[in-house]
Amino acid sequence: MLSMGAYGTWASPIDAALAASHDGRPEYVGVVGDEVWWTAPRPAEAGRRALVRRRADGHEESPLPAPWNVRSRVIEYGGVPWAGATRPEGGPLVVFVHFPDQRLYAYEPDGGGAPRPLTPVSATGGGLRWADPRLLLDRGEVWCVLEEFTGESPTDVRRVIAAVPLDGSAAENRTAVRELSDDRHRFVTGPRLSPDGRRAAWIAWDHPRMPWDGTVVMLGDVAESGPFTGVRALVGGTGESVPQADWAPDGSLLFVSDSDGWWEIRRIRPEALDQAIGPDRAPGVIRSAGLCPGRGEEFGGPLWKIGLQWFHPMDNGLIAVIHGKGSTALGVLDPATGEVVDAAGPWTEWAATLAVQGDRVIGVAASPRSAYEIVELDTGTGHARVIGAAHRDPVDPAYYPEPRIRTFTGPDHREIHAHIYPPHSPDHSAPHDELPPYVVWAHGGPTSHAPLVLDLEIAYFTSRGIGVAEVNYGGSTGYGRAYRDRLREQWGVVDVEDCAAVASALAAEGTADPARLAVRGGSAGGWTTAASLTSTDVYACGTISYPILDLLGWATDETHDFESQYLESLIGPLAEVPGRYRDRSPLNHADRVSAPFLLLQGLDDVICPPAQCERFLERMAGSGVPHAYLAFEGEGHGFRRAGTLVRALEAELSLYAQTFGIDRTDVPRLEFRG
Numbered sequence: 001m002l003s004m005g006a007y008g009t010w011a012s013p014i015d016a017a018l019a020a021s022h023d024g025r026p027e028y029v030g031v032v033g034d035e036v037w038w039t040a041p042r043p044a045e046a047g048r049r050a051l052v053r054r055r056a057d058g059h060e061e062s063p064l065p066a067p068w069n070v071r072s073r074v075i076e077y078g079g080v081p082w083a084g085a086t087r088p089e090g091g092p093l094v095v096f097v098h099f100p101d102q103r104l105y106a107y108e109p110d111g112g113g114a115p116r117p118l119t120p121v122s123a124t125g126g127g128l129r130w131a132d133p134r135l136l137l138d139r140g141e142v143w144c145v146l147e148e149f150t151g152e153s154p155t156d157v158r159r160v161i162a163a164v165p166l167d168g169s170a171a172e173n174r175t176a177v178r179e180l181s182d183d184r185h186r187f188v189t190g191p192r193l194s195p196d197g198r199r200a201a202w203i204a205w206d207h208p209r210m211p212w213d214g215t216v217v218m219l220g221d222v223a224e225s226g227p228f229t230g231v232r233a234l235v236g237g238t239g240e241s242v243p244q245a246d247w248a249p250d251g252s253l254l255f256v257s258d259s260d261g262w263w264e265i266r267r268i269r270p271e272a273l274d275q276a277i278g279p280d281r282a283p284g285v286i287r288s289a290g291l292c293p294g295r296g297e298e299f300g301g302p303l304w305k306i307g308l309q310w311f312h313p314m315d316n317g318l319i320a321v322i323h324g325k326g327s328t329a330l331g332v333l334d335p336a337t338g339e340v341v342d343a344a345g346p347w348t349e350w351a352a353t354l355a356v357q358g359d360r361v362i363g364v365a366a367s368p369r370s371a372y373e374i375v376e377l378d379t380g381t382g383h384a385r386v387i388g389a390a391h392r393d394p395v396d397p398a399y400y401p402e403p404r405i406r407t408f409t410g411p412d413h414r415e416i417h418a419h420i421y422p423p424h425s426p427d428h429s430a431p432h433d434e435l436p437p438y439v440v441w442a443h444g445g446p447t448s449h450a451p452l453v454l455d456l457e458i459a460y461f462t463s464r465g466i467g468v469a470e471v472n473y474g475g476s477t478g479y480g481r482a483y484r485d486r487l488r489e490q491w492g493v494v495d496v497e498d499c500a501a502v503a504s505a506l507a508a509e510g511t512a513d514p515a516r517l518a519v520r521g522g523s524a525g526g527w528t529t530a531a532s533l534t535s536t537d538v539y540a541c542g543t544i545s546y547p548i549l550d551l552l553g554w555a556t557d558e559t560h561d562f563e564s565q566y567l568e569s570l571i572g573p574l575a576e577v578p579g580r581y582r583d584r585s586p587l588n589h590a591d592r593v594s595a596p597f598l599l600l601q602g603l604d605d606v607i608c609p610p611a612q613c614e615r616f617l618e619r620m621a622g623s624g625v626p627h628a629y630l631a632f633e634g635e636g637h638g639f640r641r642a643g644t645l646v647r648a649l650e651a652e653l654s655l656y657a658q659t660f661g662i663d664r665t666d667v668p669r670l671e672f673r674g
Contacts, residue, residue: 002429007436007465007513008662010428013395014463016653016667019456020645025372026052026364026389028307031357032084032092036388038353038364038374039070039081047640051082051096053109054374054388063109069099072131072306074147074159075187075562076607076637079131079306087137093166095133095142102129104142104164117171118142118164125149125156128174130164132190132307140166143180145190145306154606155561158183161191161202161228180227181220187211187562188218189306192246198222201234201245201253203303208565208573211303212447212477212484214238217245217255235268235286241481243303248313248335255288256300256310258481263300265291265311265321267335292338297325301352302447302477308352312361318379320361322350326405326417326478327452330363332379343377343384346370349451362387366453368403394456398426401462403452410474410501414486417472417479418502419450421458422511423465430465435513437660438467440503440539442521442528446487446495446570449476460649466656467512473498473528491570492531492584499528500538515540516660520652522546522600523608523637530586530616533593541659543652545600546637549612550588551581560607587612590619596626596672598655600648602635626672628655 024041027049031037034056039049048069050062064070072078082096091110095118098105105115122128126149133144146162163178170176181188185204192201200222205215216236220228235255236242243263245255251270256263266288273286292299299321300310311333312320319333321340328350331342347365351372355362359379366372374388401421408416423436430436439461443450450470458468472478474494475487486494499519507514519542521529526547533542548554555567555574572580582588601613610631617629630651632644639645654670656662 003427004431005428005465006662007423007430007434008657008660009664010423010425010463010465011666012399012425012460012463014399014456014459016460016646016649017642018394019460019649020642022371022394022456023645024640025351025366026374027351027353028080028082029353029355029362029364029374030082030084031355031362032094033086034357035092036355036357036362036374036376037082037084037094038388040389041640042066043640043642043645046634047642049081049099051094052388058387060388064096064107064115067100068115070096071099072097072129073099073102073126074129074131074145074306076560077305077562079145079308080133080190081131083133083135083142085135085137093135093137095135095166097130102127104130104133104144106166106168116168118166118168119170119177120172120174122149122174125152126154134190134193137166139163141178142166143191145188146177146179153557154559155564157561159186159188161188161200178226181218181231182227185218189303193222194247195249195251200228201247203242203245208568209238210447210563210566210569211243212241213569214240215242215303217242217253235288243300243308244310246311246313248319249315249317254311254313254319258300260290260293261482262296262480263298263310264293264295265299265319265333267291291319291335292333292340295323296480297323298478298480299323302445304445304448309354310352312354312356314356314359314361314379316359320354320356320377320379322352322354322363324478326449326472328478330361330365330375330377330384332361332377341382343375344382345375345384347375349453366451368452368454369397369400371454396426399424399463400454400459401468405452408502408505410498414474416474416498416501417476419452419470420506420511421462421468421470423462423467425463425465428465435510435516436465436467437516437518437656438469438503438506438512439518439520439656440499441468441470442473442495442499442519442525442532443470443476444521444523444525446473446475446491446524446528447477447484449478457649461653464653469502469506471499471502488569489572491567492527492535495528496532496535499532500536503538518542518656518659520545524548526608527586531584533595533597534586534589535592537594539595541596541655543598543600543655545648546602546605546608547599547612548608549586549616551585552578553612554608555581558609558611563607587616587619590616591623593620593623593625596655596659598651598670599627599629600639600651601629601631602637602639603631603633604636607637620673624674626674628670628672
């Protein structure tokens with residue numbers, strides 16, 4: 001029998017500890033012989049990333065115990081941190097990046113020994129970092145991205161493709177690392193070797209562009225020793241984003257390009273490649289062809305981490321692809337016909353990581369009823385099944401919210417995509433004359449999107465009678481380049497307007513209580529939240545996590561290299577529009593904040609440093625506006641530790657309870673400044 005209770009007062013079995021224990025997801029899936037490996041979150045173990053091994057018999061184990069932490073810091077967001085291969089004798093060999101020292105290690109999981117370092121430590125700036133490794137056992141090397149700091153500033157850095165000897169000779173000797181590319185480009189991905197081993201392809205780009213603005217595919221000839229020779233740009237450019245390139249078994253080069261407005265797969269056949277780059281090459285544009293053009297959906301995404309994959313060539317000539325508009329699916333593309341056949345199953349979001357094992361494709365997928373798990377598709381039968389990190393319902397799934405995929409109309413009649421999660425509980429109902437409170441979630445990035453998946457943080461609120469609206473505002477990925485470009489020079493305007501439009505529409509249609517609307521977000525979403533509180537009167541309160549608050553500070557020396565010129569496209573060239581940086585910064589409009597807010601920050605955050613929060617709080621001192629600040633030791637950009645996640649979530653609920661007049665005694669009362 002349902003218990004009648006006001007929205008927000010409902011009891012729920014989904015507490016903050018439960019939500020925290022399921023934070024994070026498996027990443028970076030790969031195959032080592034007949035085994036499948038990946039990295040997995042461990043919130044209860046100081047937020048480390050474990051390496052998981054699934055043996056051929058289905059047994060899962062974590063071969064590297066704590067404190068081993070398999071995670072790269074290249075471009076701070078990292079990238080593929082491990083690679084493995086089988087050997088004729090001695091079992092598999094795995095190389096990985098250990099997060100605390102960022103050294104590359106070699107590990108023989110069946111050898112009984114500890115991991116041994118392959119790379120040295122540097123005391124200069126952020127040191128030496130590695131990502132996107134490729135094991136070449138025949139050469140006795142691992143090829144990967146090297147990020148090397150040359151000074152103390154976050155922007156004193158160079159990136160190249162490098163070869164690290166597997167014999168450990170570079171463990172204390174930087175000169176033993178062989179550089180394969182020069183540092184003509186600011187950013188590079190790891191190399192992909194052609195089937196004949198003669199050529200290597202990789203992605204490169206330069207400031208002020210981000211990888212979703214414009215990248216180029218670089219090609220080089222592989223030498224017996226020394227660096228690549230004949231290095232040249234092949235495709236891409238300043239206005240074309242190519243987030244991935246790889247080789248088909250026949251020697252064709254495959255790449256994803258948004259030159260036609262959507263990230264689509266294109267191919268350069270071997271004969272066209274030879275003609276374009278050979279000694280007798282003729283001038284002109286290299287010929288490439290789209291493999292399934294005009295579908296109006298994405299076959300790629302934003303390259304936030306080095307080595308992400310949206311497609312994987314198969315030995316039989318087919319191509320495993322992740323594609324979709326908004327949500328994504330795993331399919332198999334026949335390049336001869338352009339036909340894509342999707343895997344059947346409930347999954348609505350596939351992470352940008354794929355592996356192939358014969359005629360089987362392995363990925364990481366989730367749905368509104370399941371968290372991310374390892375899924376295997378048998379392309380011969382079309383059957384897909386979960387093989388690892390299987391979702392287990394920690395509570396009765398009757399407590400999970402049911403998302404509604406909605407499209408709203410914003411200013412200038414533009415479309416705004418959103419996922420609406422109404423309050424839901426099998427135990428409770430609210431009075432018929434009451435409207436529920438809603439929290440608008442602004443995702444990070446901002447060049448990213450909110451996936452349609454089960455999130456116990458959302459369920460934490462909806463099962464208590466508080467609705468959630470995830471907004472894929474203009475600038476989000478998954479809807480084509482034109483939708484993505486809406487945010488160009490409009491950050492702090494379009495994102496704020498779109499979130500407010502969704503909130504206002506929910507109130508106008510009688511879905512949400514207009515007096516009990518909140519907004520929350522982290523990183524770029526924290527910016528949108530703070531900008532919303534300083535420029536609109538839509539929200540009664542907000543939760544701001546590890547935000548950008550001062551554009552001028554962030555654009556000069558208060559962030560890392562990767563995003564140090566991001567604002568050139570999001571806001572405009574600093575040299576031309578400095579006033580815009582001042583006018584849009586929430587820091588400069590702290591006097592406009594009239595709604596209570598919670599500010600959450602990691603003290604080790606080098607992307608959005610705590611100094612910005614501290615300056616904002618100084619401006620708020622004596623304002624009379626209730627606010628709270630929680631800063632967490634040992635946390636960087638995005639919280640990973642279970643204790644932090646619990647404290648942050650309970651504080652957020654307390655903020656809403658106090659602001660919305662909801663009586664809750666099951667979480668610590670958040671103490672406000674004023």
